[in-house]
Amino acid sequence: MATAASDPTRHFFQPIIVCLTVASVALTLFVIWISLHDLSLMRAGREKFVGLDNYLRFFGDPRAMAALWRTVLFTTLATVVEIALGLAVVLFLDRDFAMKRLVRTLLLVPIIMTPVVVGLTWRFLFDPATGMANYLLSLAGLSQVDWLGSPQLALYSVLIADIWQWTPFVILLVMAALESAPTDPLNAARVDGAREWQVAWYVLLPMLRRALAIVALIRAIDSIKAFDLFYIMTRGGPALSTETLNYYGYIAAFTNFDISYALAIAIILTIFTNVALLTMYSVLFPKSGER
């Protein structure tokens, strides 16, 4: 029998893992090196070492701070609303009905739609003069709204598009978890005379806890990095009111050509993401901490 060290199956993955490790270490070092200099795309080759200046600049930059706050707000709202709405729909659909498979297939459509097209679609619907959204408001006798043109509203309009695209993902994932869950506890609770809402709250929800936690983590990671909808729908405007940190990093690099500062922003965003995820993870999976 082959020993572990000479196990030939190792040759299958080791070269690729080594490549990925080398690439990511080299990339990380290069990124840190750039962020400690004042490299600009406008005058490449004449950079000098500036130490932590780019990082200090970040914390003194009101535009960056506002973008950071906006990222927190957007991520929190998107995750919470998508989970709550998704869970509500799952509970609503939790029964046998004709065409359940078809409904499932249709729910897939927003998820696989090209995000740029989703952005265009909602920009079209939110058009102030000819859009469907304002037409519906006028049918209801309400006054017209400038969805993407008002600094107070624009972020929430983008949020609506994000919710539209990703709530179905929550629904499908939680639905799958619900179907693989045992039905005995539910029936036992019903036999014991529990009301439907009690069954949902005390039996169903704890069973779905793990699936909900996972989908919340996934949605949080993706919302922090959201870019496409912002680029297509608002370009960070009006008056920077929809500029998230990821978007500001893009602007710093490719509009201002200040790649050192942009990478400092990207590094801070990465650290911030990891801290947020670890916190979320320990809140959502408290048991794994106890052992």
Place this chain on the structure above:
Amino acid sequence: MARRTIFYVGLLLLLLAVLFPLYWVVVTSFKTTRDAFAIPPVWFFSPTLENYRTVFANRGFLSAFANSFVISILSSALAVAVGSVAAYGLAQQPGDLRRSKEKFILSLRIAPALLFVIPMYYLATRIGALNQHWLLIAAYAFVNVPFAISLLITFFDDIPKELRDAARVDGAREFSVFWHVYLPAARGGMVATLILCVLFTWNEFFVALVLTGRDTQTLPVSITSFLTFQGIQWGALTAAATLIMLPMIVLGILVQGQIVRGMTLGSVKG
């Protein structure tokens, strides 16, 4: 009976909310400009192919179609080829080693794209690689390989270990087990992985926005060109949008069972 009616009304509203935006874009692409902007909206109209003619007359859009096609197929095929070899090796490892490698692979997917796109752009400008197809193929293969590995492992896990043991007893070498036993047995999973990689690459915008030049623009980047010239040409835009998303919706429905699995990968096992 009343409860059932309420349920079906609710279901109808749900489907309406999910599908209406899509329906409206597709329908608008068949309208004349006058019908498209009529208020109140026109529900019944005589369809026209005028917008599609505009789109197909746009050479930039046609070449973007070719670029998207070539880049997403090649980078995905590369990722699945490399990924299947690595996934085979990892699937045979004992728990601890395997889990630590899987965690590493997963961590590659959390970092924001900005982190690797900026250095890549910087290097590409210095060696003059912007505007070359291989740059994008390489970038997307780099993004897709970790994904392909973690998805393919789950398919290889479904293959009973006895198959491998039997082949080993018969004296087959490791590579021929991989080639003659595992690959044929996991064919469905490989196709699903390939399709999902194509889907992500085709839809991807950020990397393409930064790393494509005039000759390598992919569809999501190319469609933004309808946004700037003298306002927005909604007619042509909706036609282009329909053309971009339709192939992906067809592909997505083909592998519908795998999509949620693919998107939650790794994290499900915790």
